Structure formats: C-alpha cells, structure tokens
Amino acid sequence: MSDTSLIDELPGELLMWVLIISELLVFGAGLIAFMAVRLTDPAGFAEAQSHLYRTGAAFNTAVLVTSGYLAAQALNWRKVARRGAARLALIGAALLGVMFLIIKGVEYTGKAAQGITFETHPFFMFYYLLTGFHAAHVLAGVGILLLVAWRDDARNIEAGAQFWHMVDLVWIMLFPVIYLLG
Amino acid sequence: MKYESQKIAYAYFAVAMGLFAIQVIGGLIAGWIYVSPNFLSELLPFNIVRMLHTNALIVWLILGFFGAAYFLIPEEAEREIHSPMLAYLQLIILVVGTLGVVLTYTFNLFEGNWLLGKEGREFLEQPKWVKAGIVVAALIFLYNVSMTVLKGKKTAITNILLLGLWGLALLFLFAFYNPGNLSLDKQYWWYVVHLWVEGVWELIMASILAYLMLKLTGVDREVVEKWLYVIVAAALFSGILGTGHHYYWIGTPAYWQWIGSIFSSLEVIPFFAMMAFAFVMVWKGRRDHPNKAALLWSLGCATLAFFGAGVWGFLHTLHGVNYYTHGTQITAAHGHLAFYGAYVCLNLAIFSYAMPILKNRDPYNQVMNMGSFWLMTSGMVFMTFVLTFGGTVQTHMQRVVGDYFMDVQDQIAIFYWMRFGSGVVVVLGALLFIYSVWVPRKEIIEPGAAETPAE
Numbered sequence: 207m208s209d210t211s212l213i214d215e216l217p218g219e220l221l222m223w224v225l226i227i228s229e230l231l232v233f234g235a236g237l238i239a240f241m242a243v244r245l246t247d248p249a250g251f252a253e254a255q256s257h258l259y260r261t262g263a264a265f266n267t268a269v270l271v272t273s274g275y276l277a278a279q280a281l282n283w284r285k286v287a288r289r290g291a292a293r294l295a296l297i298g299a300a301l302l303g304v305m306f307l308i309i310k311g312v313e314y315t316g317k318a319a320q321g322i323t324f325e326t327h328p329f330f331m332f333y334y335l336l337t338g339f340h341a342a343h344v345l346a347g348v349g350i351l352l353l354v355a356w357r358d359d360a361r362n363i364e365a366g367a368q369f370w371h372m373v374d375l376v377w378i379m380l381f382p383v384i385y386l387l388g
Numbered sequence: 389m390k391y392e393s394q395k396i397a398y399a400y401f402a403v404a405m406g407l408f409a410i411q412v413i414g415g416l417i418a419g420w421i422y423v424s425p426n427f428l429s430e431l432l433p434f435n436i437v438r439m440l441h442t443n444a445l446i447v448w449l450i451l452g453f454f455g456a457a458y459f460l461i462p463e464e465a466e467r468e469i470h471s472p473m474l475a476y477l478q479l480i481i482l483v484v485g486t487l488g489v490v491l492t493y494t495f496n497l498f499e500g501n502w503l504l505g506k507e508g509r510e511f512l513e514q515p516k517w518v519k520a521g522i523v524v525a526a527l528i529f530l531y532n533v534s535m536t537v538l539k540g541k542k543t544a545i546t547n548i549l550l551l552g553l554w555g556l557a558l559l560f561l562f563a564f565y566n567p568g569n570l571s572l573d574k575q576y577w578w579y580v581v582h583l584w585v586e587g588v589w590e591l592i593m594a595s596i597l598a599y600l601m602l603k604l605t606g607v608d609r610e611v612v613e614k615w616l617y618v619i620v621a622a623a624l625f626s627g628i629l630g631t632g633h634h635y636y637w638i639g640t641p642a643y644w645q646w647i648g649s650i651f652s653s654l655e656v657i658p659f660f661a662m663m664a665f666a667f668v669m670v671w672k673g674r675r676d677h678p679n680k681a682a683l684l685w686s687l688g689c690a691t692l693a694f695f696g697a698g699v700w701g702f703l704h705t706l707h708g709v710n711y712y713t714h715g716t717q718i719t720a721a722h723g724h725l726a727f728y729g730a731y732v733c734l735n736l737a738i739f740s741y742a743m744p745i746l747k748n749r750d751p752y753n754q755v756m757n758m759g760s761f762w763l764m765t766s767g768m769v770f771m772t773f774v775l776t777f778g779g780t781v782q783t784h785m786q787r788v789v790g791d792y793f794m795d796v797q798d799q800i801a802i803f804y805w806m807r808f809g810s811g812v813v814v815v816l817g818a819l820l821f822i823y824s825v826w827v828p829r830k831e832i833i834e835p836g837a838a839e840t841p842a843e
Contacts, residue, residue, distance in 0.1 A: 213614075220614065221621050228625045228654065235650045324643055335643050 218364045226372045229343070233336065233376045237383050240332040247328070252388070254329035257322065259313050263385045266309050267377065270344075273302035274374040277351065277367040284360045292363065296355035299370065303348040310341050333384055340376055347373045389745050391462035393469035398746045399479055400455030401739050405822050407448035407486070408732075412811075412818045414441040419811040422804040436494055439513065445727060446581070447486055450556070452735035453592050454478070457533055457549060459742045460599045465540025470532050478528040485521040489514045511577040512563040519563055526557035544613040545602070548620055549595040555588030571638040582631045585697075585730070590623040590658055593693070593734050597662060600686045600741055605673025615665045619658050626654035633705045637714060645707040652705040659698035659730075666690035679744065681754035684761050685737035692729025692765065700725050700772065712787045717779030717803070725772040728764075736761075736821060743825045756824035764817030771810035778803030 216223055244251045280295035317330075324331050347370050354366035389395070418437045421427050428437070462469055469475060491497060492515050498504035503516050514522070530553065537546050562579040598616045602609060632648030666687050677683065700722040704713040713719070744752045778800045785796045 221617055224618050224621045225625070228622065228657075231654060232650055235653065236646065239646055239650070324641055331643050332646075335646060 218361075218368050222365050222368045226368065229372055229376065233340070233379060236332070236336050236339075237379060240336065240383065243328050243332070250327060251329045254327045254333075255385070255387075257317070257320065258333070258385050259316060260385050262309050262313055263381055266306050267381050269302050269306050269309070270374050270377050273299040273306070274371055276302070277370045280355075281360065281363050281367050284358060284363050289358060293355045293358060296351050296358075296363070296366070300348045300351040300355070303344050303351065303370075306344055307341060307348075310337070310344075336380055336384065340373070340380060343373045343376070389748075391468050393472045393475075394459050394462050394742075395746065396469060396472055396475045397455040397459035397742055399476065400451050400458060401743065401746075403479065403483060404448040404451040404455060404735065405739070405825070407444045407451065408818060409822060411441060411444035411448060412815045414444060416808075416811050416815050419804070419808040423801065423808055432494070435510075439493060440490065442511075443489070443513075445732075447482075449727075449731045449735055451479075451482065452738065453553070453556070453589075453596075454529060456596050456735070456738045456742075457529075457553060459738070459746075460596070461533055461536055461546055461549070464543045464546045464599070465537050467536060467540040470535035470539070474528050474532050478525045478532070481521050481525040481528075485514070485518040485525070488518050488521075492518075507566050509566065509573060509577075511574075512566075512580060514563070522560060523557075526560065530554060530557055543609070544616050545595045545599050548591050548598075548616060552588045552591030552595065555591070556584060559583050559588065574634070574638060578631055578634045582634060583628065585726075586627040586631050586652075586655060587624065589731065590627060591620055593689075593730060594619045594623065594658075594662060596734055596738055597666060597686060597690065600682060600737055601666060601669040601673075603741065604675070604677045604679065604683050604686065605669045606675025606677075607669045607673050611672075612669070615661070615669075619661045619665065622654075622661055623658035626651055626657060630655045633707070633710070636707045636710055649706045653702060655705075656694075656698040656702050659694045663690040663694040678750065678753055679741055681752075681757040681761070682737055682741035684758050685733055685740050688761060688765060689729060689733035689737050692725060692733055692769075694729070696722065696725030696727070696729035696772070700776075703776075713779065713783050716782045716786070717775045717800070718783065719779070721772045721775035721779055724775065725768060728768045733765075739825060749829070754824060756828065757821060760817045760821035760824055762817075763820060764814050767810045767813030767817055771807055771814065774803050774806045774810060778807070 213220060276295045276299040280292040280299065283289075283295060284292035322330055324334050350366045350369055354362040414437055417428065417432070418434065418441050421429075421434050421437065425434075458469060458475055492504070492506060493513065496506065498515070499506070501515075505515060507513055507515070533553065534550060537550060559580055562576050565576055567573050567576060594616055598612050601607060602612050628651075629647055630652035632644050633652040635644040635648060667690070670683070670687065704710050704718050704722065740754065740757055744750050744754070781800050781803070782796050785791045785799060786793060791799075
C-alpha cells in the first residue's frame, strides 16, 4: 500500500506529528489574526509593543534553543547507549525550560505591576493569549522531558524531543512577530 | 449473531426508533407552527414541541449508542455482555425517566417541587429524580460494558468507544447544577451538550464507523486503528476548546472570541478525516459485503457530517461572522444537517447493519432501506439549503439593516413553507426506514440483472 508507506517513513510517533501539525495550525492562525488586527491600528500596536521587555525575550530565545539542542543531543547519546549522558542532557533541557518560565514570569509580573491586562489593548490580548498558551506548552514540555529522562527508551526520548522542538519552533515564530516587528 | 447477549441491542434499537418517529413528527409540528403560529398554541405550545423535538433526538441517539455498544462490544471483546439483566434494567430506567420528563413538562406536574417538578430551564430540563435516574442508568451501563471489556479482548475500537461513553456519562453531571444566572445556565448546558457533540460523541462516532468499516470492507484492523487514533486526536484537540465559540456574546472575556474561532475552525479536520477514512476503506476493501444499505448509511454519515458539522459549522463559527448570524436560521440550518449527518446517520447505519442480523434475516440488500436514505437525505439537505438562504436574508434584514424581528419573520415566510415541505419528505423517509427495518421478510434482488441483454 503506497500511501501508508509514506506515513510509515515518518520518524517518531505518528500521533506526535498530528499534534505538532495541529499546534502549528493553532499558533499560525493566532499569529495571522494578530497581524490582521494589527492592520486596523498600527499606531496603537506599536505603542503597546514598546512596553514589552525585549531583552528578556531575546535571552529567553537563546535559553530555549540551547534547551532544544540538549534534547536533540540526548537522543543521539541514547542511541549510542550513553544513557547517563542522555539523562543529564534531558534534565538540563528541562531546567532551561524552567528558566524560560521564570523569566517569562518576571515579564508577566512586570506587566501586571504596570496594570496591563488582557483588556488593556488588543495587542496585549494577543500577547497574553499567544505567549501564555506557549508558556503552558513549555510547562507541559518540562514534564515530558523529565518523564522521558525517567523512562528513557530511545523512542520515548524521540517523542519528547519532537514535542520540545515544536515548542521551540513556536517560540521562534512568536518572538519576532510579537516583540520585534516594528 | 455470534453472541447471545448481542440481542440486548434489539430492545435498545426498538425504543430508539420509536423515539425517532416521535422526534421527527415533533419537528414536523414545530415546522407547521412556524407557518401557522397559532396551531396548538393552547394545547402544545411551541416551546414544548421544540423541547420534544430536541430532547427526543438526544435521548434516541444515546439509546442508539448504548444499543450499538451492546451489539459490538461482545464481538470485539469476544465474550458475552457481563450482565444482560442489568442492561435491560438500565433500559427500563431510561424509558421511565423519559416518560417522566415528557409528562412533567407537558402537564407541568408538581410545580415548584424540588424533586418532582420542573426546573424552569430552557435546556437540561428534567426533574431531579429523572436526572438521578439517568446517572444510575449510566453507572449501570458503564459497569456492565467496562466489566465485559476488562474481562475480554481489548481493541482500539472498544477502548475509544468506552472513552467516549465514559465522557458522555461524566459530562452529564454538569446538568445537576442549575445556576440562577441565565448566561451561566447556558454555559452549563454547553458543558453537557456541546462537549458531547464536539468532543466525546465524535469518539463514539469514530469507533462505531471504524467497526462498520472493519465489517463491511474487510480492511485490516491495523489500518483502521491507525486512522481511528488520528481522528480521535484531531477531534479532542480541536473540539474541547472549540466549544469556546459559544462564549462570544455571553459576557466572557474577549479572548474567547479568538480561542473559539481558531479551535472551532479546526473542528473541520476530524470530520474531513472521517470522510476520507470511510471512502479510502471502501476503495481499499476487498470484501463485497451484501449489506449495501449499511454501507450507504456509513458513507452518507461521514459525508453529511463533514458538510453539516464541518462546513456548515465553519460557515458561522468565526466571531466576526457570528456577530451577525448568531441565533438566526443559519444556526438552525447547521444544527439540522450536523445532527442528521453525524449522529442520526451513524445510528441508522448501525441499525441497518445490526437489525437484519438480530432478526436473522440475511441474505439482504435492503433496497427499501436505501430508498429511505435518499428520501430522508434529500429532504434534510433541501431543508438545510432553505434555512441557509432564509437565514442569510434574515441576517441581512435584521442584523445589518436593523428591521424588527417579526417583520423579518414575515418576509422570510416562503422559506418556512419550503422548510415544512422538506420536513414532510424527511418524516416520510424516517417512517419508510422504520418500516423497512421491521416489516419486510427476506429481501434480496439478484445482482447482474442489468447485464442481461435487452432482446
């Protein structure tokens, strides 16, 4: 059966790919909606964006990409039976995920201190919605990374790394559009 | 029939079809009230007719699901149902409860009584004792089928079916809370009915379709299961937050407009996948099953669910559109084709498959049953178009131009007349279906007649 063989060639879990595509559709649609609403009020969006903490977000990008690198390395090491190194890399990746969340938390607290909420401006509604939804995935990802560090079958690690790279990828889309786009 | 306890399904299907007849006749009366508003206004006011139409629908669909579970679980688990006696007890409780609701509601018995009287709600309106009865029946059912599956063979089909049925039962618990606030009342209604139809019922639908495809097309179980998992993942991913499309205008924060719009748009995907699944299985299948009627209903189910739930749902799910169309006849168009395609056709498919087996009537090809499919489906599709066009005119006049509600209703009366006409066709189709399932004896038309030379 030729059409199933294409699906069989996919590395990792099929259902993880279904999840990844679904997530990309959701975040993609969210970003398109953000851009569309931005067209209706460019000045207001620019003003609102100036309140964001760009340096922290840029640093967070580095944190998340490094974490993704560690998750990828973990799979490589597990494949050559370096279980200890793989586990350490996964725990390291999870810790960097926690660091991302702490920086994000500082950012949110800062916004809250300025009295900025969902209702302040459409920009901030999307900001909280998209980055908050992403942060929830980071939290879930930390749990998954620790889970596959414990149950460290290579297929489990691969599925965990797949999820984590998706979380990475989504951030790489969110960061320029929300924080940088002038 | 391989297992004696599959017979339980027979009783469930019989009650379901009885309620199906009541449901469509209720719909016909409601459709007539639209064109002649004083009809039965003293005896059977519109709100009661409407309640009968919608609640009978829900109840018979669920009875059909229960029957389907009792029919297919023994075959999948390869053992008899744990306790047939409990299964019949469950049915009796549900029938008594249903009668209790209808009598209490129609005659407003025990007004104001906490346990026996009405709760004054538009939906989820059952006296407390009936709600408790439904929970008891659901617990009996879950115990019965779970025990059967736990002791027997576990397949992806039974796992997903049980997940859906457990979800169905647990979500009903939201019906017990009766908030004083009308918006919250609606919210809890969505927690029940819309987490059903956009969530767990899709699991039930996918697993019953998968069972039918397995039997009718003879495709490998492995292939069916892979599709099933993908469909279920897509359904749960999109459906749960997708119900956020109900929260646009009831005082919830504005971000629900985006959560609801984005996730509910993705609800098209599982329905598209189910349609693709059904057709791919038929193309790949090597088995030429004689029960063409069941196959027709299965393919019809997947296709009409995609259009009714998927396309017609998407039509007005984005909040920018829904701002104008909310609660117009567009909603009614979607509601009719979605319920018909996804859940009515699904039930009629499993009835068409199971009833000849339960009544020991094969060989069969059920030409009359297939006729009822085309009659009912063309009536329902015509009704959907009529309500969509009527709803479009209504949306423009009422929501864009700002005309008064009743003035607009007068203007779109022609659509209500046509809707009544299509309703007559649907009712005839439904009655023909019931007749074709119960009355004719062995029915077979030899294939190959068309190839006979004309001379």
